[in-house]
Structures are given as C-alpha cells and as structure tokens.
Amino acid sequence: MPKTPAPLYEQIRQLIVAALAAGEWRPGDMLPSEAALAQRFGASPGTVRRALDELTAENLVERRQGSGTFVSTHSAPRQQFRFLRLVADDGEQGFTRELLGCRRMRATAAIAHALGLRAAEPVIEVRRLLHRRGRPVVLDELWLPERHFEGLSADVLAQHPGTLYALFETRFGVHMVRAEEKLRAVAAAPEVAALLRVGEGEPLLCVERLAYTYGDRPVEFRRGFYYTSSDHYSNELN
Template sequence: MPCAAMRVMPKTAAPLYEQIRQLIVAALAAGEWRPGDALPSEAALAQRFGASPGTVRRALDELTAEHLVERRQGSGTFVSTHSAPRQQFRFLRLVADDEARGFTRELLGCRRMRAVAAVARALGIRTSEPVIEVRRMLHRRGRPVVLEEMWLPERHFEGLSAEVITAHAGTLYALFESRFGVHMVRAEEKLRAVAATPDAAALLQVAPGEPLLSVERLAFTYGDRPVELRRGLYYTNSDHYRNELN
C-alpha cells in the first residue's frame, strides 16, 4: 500500500516519483524496452509501481526533460533513439556560419589497442584494458572540418570494426545503439584553442600552427556510466561551436 509505505519511509528516502524514475532508468539499462519501443501506458506503469498516474507522469516528465524518452500525444511514450532525425545533431554543436549542419563522414581507421592511463581513467576501466580506437574526419562541402578520434571499451563494443562502421549509413551513436545496445544519454565537453600539429594540419588541409578548436568529450549511457572518450579538432574558419546558456 503506497500510503502506508510513505508514512514509514525514512526522511533519507527519495520521493516516490524519483524512485520510479530510477526504476524506469534501470529497466532501460537492462534493455527491457529498446530505443524506439513504446513504454507501457501511464495507467499500466502506475499499476506496476503501485503509484497514482500523476506520480508516474511526473517521473516520465523528468525522463522527457533528460531526453531519455519522448512523448507523443495520442500515441504513447517511446524510448529515445539516435536514429530519430531530431537526434541527428544533438551532440554535435559545430554549425556552419550560414546555419548548414550536414556532414559527410570519412573513416580513417579502427583498431583494437590497450587503454593508456588517461583513457582508462576517464572511462573508469583498468589501464591496459582493451579498447577500440576509431579515427575519422567530417567534411562539409568537400572540405575537412573535423578530425576526431575516440576510444570505446571493447567489452561494450565487441565486434566493432571498420567494416561495421562503413556498412552503416547513420550516425555513430545510432550504430552504437542498434548494434551494441549502448545508448548515449549525455556528455561532458572540455573546449580549448590549440595549434594544429603537422599531422593534424595535413589531414585538415590547413597550415601547421593554425588555431583549432579542441573538443574533448566524455559520453555517458544509462545510469551515468562513461562509455566513450572522444577528442575532436574543429577547423572553425567558416563554422562555429554553438552553445546556449541558461
């Protein structure tokens, strides 16, 4: 009985809507519903968790704000997916000065290696644990604008290879989600201005020493577990990184 339970709850306990939110996140992490799937209706969830519809609604509202689920009136509540067109550029803030957002992708390499200390620390794994390194470039109007490399713990991305990436048409995050069940929820980025190294300069077709925007990203999946470290170099001559401060 929810009412009786409430009266007994110690004050350290989180509110019921927050507990329900966490239970739903756990179910998402466990794969009970996959990206794109519909969740049970509010009424069904209310029954399942022994709470009133209003309380479940509040939990779902929070999950909507975090972009974990999407609600469509008349249709249902769905698990967010990076395959959706709206999610296309959710994590890529580089925009052309004329507002264009499209890129073409070029894979430079994909190899298995052992995590160096900095990568292991960021990903919360042991040093020398196997990771997969992916390097690629993004082009806009035929010109390279982004050079990036990323490291992924092999235990979450077993079988990731150049062939798998090349065969896939959408974004990397859509691939990670459909092929490996790893859905990216949020990310933290650190930005700096750096000088292009000779190698980077050659690939990006700029002069060595040219200022580039360095973007280091740590991405998290359900339950705030870090699963990707990425380092990008953005050529910001006719593009800029857009941010919104609230």
C-alpha cells in the same frame, strides 16, 4: 541521522531507468501508458507523469503528441546530431564522413582513467574526418571499451549509413544518454593540420567528450579538433 527517502516520483524515475538499462524497453520502443505504469509501480498517474517529465527533460524518453511516450533513439532525425554542436554559419546541414582507421589497442593511462578501465585494458580506437562544403572540418578520435563493442571494425563502420551513436545502440546495445565536454583553443599540430588541410599552428577548437550510458557509466572518450572558419560551436543555455 537516517537518510530521507527520495520522493516517489524520483523512485519511479530510477526504476524506469533501471528497466531501460536492463533492456526491457529498447531505443525507439513505446513505453506502457501512464495508467499501466501507475498500476505497475503502485502510484498515481500524476506521480508517474512527473517521473516521465523528468526523463523527458533528460532526453531519455520522448513524448509524441497523440502517440505516447517512446524511448529516445539516436536513429530519430531530431536526435542524430544531439551531441555534435558544430553549426555551419550559412545554415548548411549534415556532414560526409571519411573513416581514417579503426583498430584495437591497449588503453593509455589517460583513456583508462577517463573510462574507468584497468590499466592497458583493450579499447577500440576510431579515427575519422567529417567534411562539409567539400573540405574537412572535424577530426574525430574516439576510444571505446572493447568489452562493450566487441566486433566493431572498419567494415562494420563502413556499412552503417547513419550516425555512430545510432550504430552503437542498434548493433551493440549501448545507448549514449548524456555527455560532458571540455573545450579549449589549440594550435594545429603537424598531423592534425595536414588532415584538416590547414596551416601548422593555425588555431583550432579542441573538444574532449566523455559520453555515458544508463547508470552514469562512461563508455566513450572522444577528442575532436574543429576547424571553425565557416562554422561555430553552438550551445543553448537554460
């Protein structure tokens, strides 16, 4: 049985995503008007508007009243902590960051499988602590395919004042568009306990994240250990 073609708005959505992946419009850039896109794709403005509605729902683009439609960027204040769901019970915002290390290594079997890499392909490992209220609350360990992040080093990380995802898109052209997470409760292992300044065996929240760029390509595997005595994991379900 022949495959039913996707609706026109979905075809246009896919074409716009392909243009974003190709770098035609960079994070923070303004897209052409709906009329211009309609002319480009041979469709009505209403069909283009629906495609943009889908992209807005996916956080790939952002509509700004009276200004137009822009490619989402992790440099924007409202996007900076989009994937970090640890919220302070007292409402305190933000973290200070402490880099523990950045090194090149061969991917373990688990990392290679998660990122779709060949066995032992080079990856870059970054380890850091996030502090709030003068104490560490998150131990982050993340692994990135070296072929997408060549030149990433401790010096590069130290010189960047913003979030990691903002650095990835501005310096390496890798824009994280979505992520999948797995959460489980774990007992603090000795090294983790020492870094987070908690007792060995104390309960922590372990969050494993696989982040994707355009085209559903996995480009970051991350494991975070969260100390939640004064913070909680928050997620809005629709």
